[in-house]
Amino acid sequence: MELSYSSPVNITTGSIMELSYSSPLNITIFTLVLVVFLYNFIHHLTSPRKTKLPPGSFGWPIIGESYEFLYGNSQKFIGDRMKKYSPKVFKTKLHGEPTVVLCGPAGHKFITVNEEKLFRTWRPYSLQKLFRAPFLPDTKVVIPRETLVHVTKAPGFIKTDALIEYAGKMDSMIQQQFKLHWxxxxxxxAYELLHRMAANLSSRFFLGLEENDPRMEKFAMLSFGMTQGLNCIPINFPGTRFYRAKKVAETMRKEVLQIIKEKKAAMCSGVQTNDILSHMMLSGNSETGRFKTETEIATMSSAVVVSGFTTPSTGLSIIMKYIGERPEIYNKIREEQMEISSSKKPGELLNWEDIQKMKYTWHTALEVMRLRPPFQGAFREALSDFTYEGYTIPKGWKVYWTVTTTNNNPECFPEPEKFSPTRFESLPPYTFVPFGGGIRMCPGKEYTRLVMLTFLHNVVKYFKWEVLAPNEDMIGTVLPVPKNGFPIHLHPLST
Structure with a gap:
């Protein structure tokens, strides 16, 4: 047989044998293909059975499905995949990481009871880089949540004992905000005013700033700038949202460092302080035995300040919208609050016992947060391989705890589309978890409750309001913000 190197081979009609003898190059290619095929066949026969992963899709290379999750509608993102793959568990890729999403009451319970056993806290890279202590060599290291939990649960701060003392001070500050800005x-x-109010309260109770300190307004602006970069793709390039947020985070740290120096000087003079920042300065690390550096304290304090205002400001905007559009709900809340107000002497501030009487108001707030949650979920990281619903979740995978998958489930909430605050008078466990649960329950839950109820007491006491943009869009869904700032028309009331 004569080998030909000039004429092309007709692959559609020629046999494999004819193709293989057409050139030395084709012989080499055929040999490589045969070797690879035989290797894969033998490997398939001898290797253990593949891990059974949850159904789902990793989406695009590298970014996965992050863009749709972060910049679309995250509730719809989760809901669509529950319908397509499984209502209990599915896989995806978020923040560049393979991620499994656990859904429903069973998912809530599984994560709650297995904290620290199967999971540890994980933060998206945008949060890691914004709140990372710059003295740590590992760029992926984030300030442990355990540190923040320890601080906010320390004696005299976010525990009930402290909140009892905060009630009157908070009432006074909110009344002052109404006088100045409403x-x-x-x-x-309204969103801008609520943001300012929540940030001022956060600065007062967490950093110890006095009510007339002009830096409160600056921290309000800085806090808002940081929230823009909390949940986004961390592209550190001029002009991007994350780049701007990182610059703001650096400015906030410098401001807190200045406050730390002032507090040190005051402490040396014998001045008594009682706030989270002061506690951070005086407490050492129980594991290493060393005290934190000023840079460490400034970084952690910035995280506490920002976390202390995000949920109240967004949540109250949404609650005000629902109340303003439903006169019957507004009237019931005002009736409850005016009954409390009528029991007070002129000029007397709210106390902890008054807060406990605001049951219908709080149930209304919970119902609004069920329908339009201000907080969507949190991430964990698998400490080892574990099995859930017959699927294996590998070690190192991220686990997304989405707190909203039960909110519109008729098995958890009959007639879920109906606005009914009374449903919260009795609620089965693991059906509603806006503040998480178990050992990782949000340490600021009771603080947030106090802020919301104190504000609602005052706003219905002094105003009725008309929602001017009923169809206003929310920007972002991980931390939603009203696109136009939630404009309202105020109608003052005599009290």
Whole structure:
């Protein structure tokens, strides 16, 4: 047989044998293909059975499905995949990491009871880089949540004993906010005012700033700037959202460092302080035995300040919208609050016992957060391989705890589309977890409750309001913000 190197081979009609003898190059290719085929065949026969992963899709290379999750509608993102793959568990890729999403009451319970056994806290890279202590060599190291939990649960801070003392001070500060920024203004952008109020409260109780300290307003602006980069793709390039947020985070740390120096000087003079920042300065690390550096304290304090205002400001905006559009709900809340107000002497501030009487108001707030949750979920990391619903979740995978998958489930909430605050008078466990659960229950839950109820007491006491943009879109869904700032028309009331 004569070998030909000039004429092409007709692959559609020629046999494999004819193709293999057409050139030395084709002989080499055929040999490699045969070797690879035989290796894969033998490997398949001898290797253990593959891990059974949950159903789902990793999406695009590298970014996975992060863009749709972060910049689309995250509730719809989760809901669509529950319908397509499984209502209990599915896999995806978020923040560049293979991720499994556990859904429903069973998912809530599984994560709650297995904290620290199967999971540890994990933060998206945007949060890691914004709140990372710059003195740590590992760029992936994030300030342990355990540190923040320890601080906020320390004696005299976010525990009930401290909140009892906070009630009157908080009532006074909120009344002052109304006097400065609400009264005499027929139209306001409520989200901006709520943001300012929540940030001022956070600065007062966490950093120890006095009510008339002009830096409160600066921290309000800085906090808002940081939230823009909390949940986004961390592209550190001029002009990006994350780049701007990182610059703001550096500025906030410098501001807190200045406050630390002032507090040190005051302490040396014998001044008594009682706030989270002071506690951080005086407490050592129980594991290493060393005290934290000023840079460490400034970084952790920044994280506490920002976390202390995000949920109250967003949650109260959504609650005000629902109340403003439902006169019957507004009237019931005002009736409850005016009964409390009528029991007070002129000028007397709210106390802890008053807060406990606001049951219908709090149930209304919970119902609104069920329908329009201000917080969507949190991430964990698998400490080892584990099995869930017959699927194996590998070690190192991220686990997303989505707190919203039960909110519209008729098995958990009959007639879920109906606005019914009374449903929270009795609720089965693991059906509603806006603040997480178990040992990782949000340490600021009771603080947030106090902020919301104190504000609602005052706003229905002094105002009725008309929602001017009922169809206003929310920007972002991980931390949603009203696109136009939630404009309302205020109607002052005599008390």
């Amino acid at each position: 009264r005499g203004k027929p139209e306001v952008k």
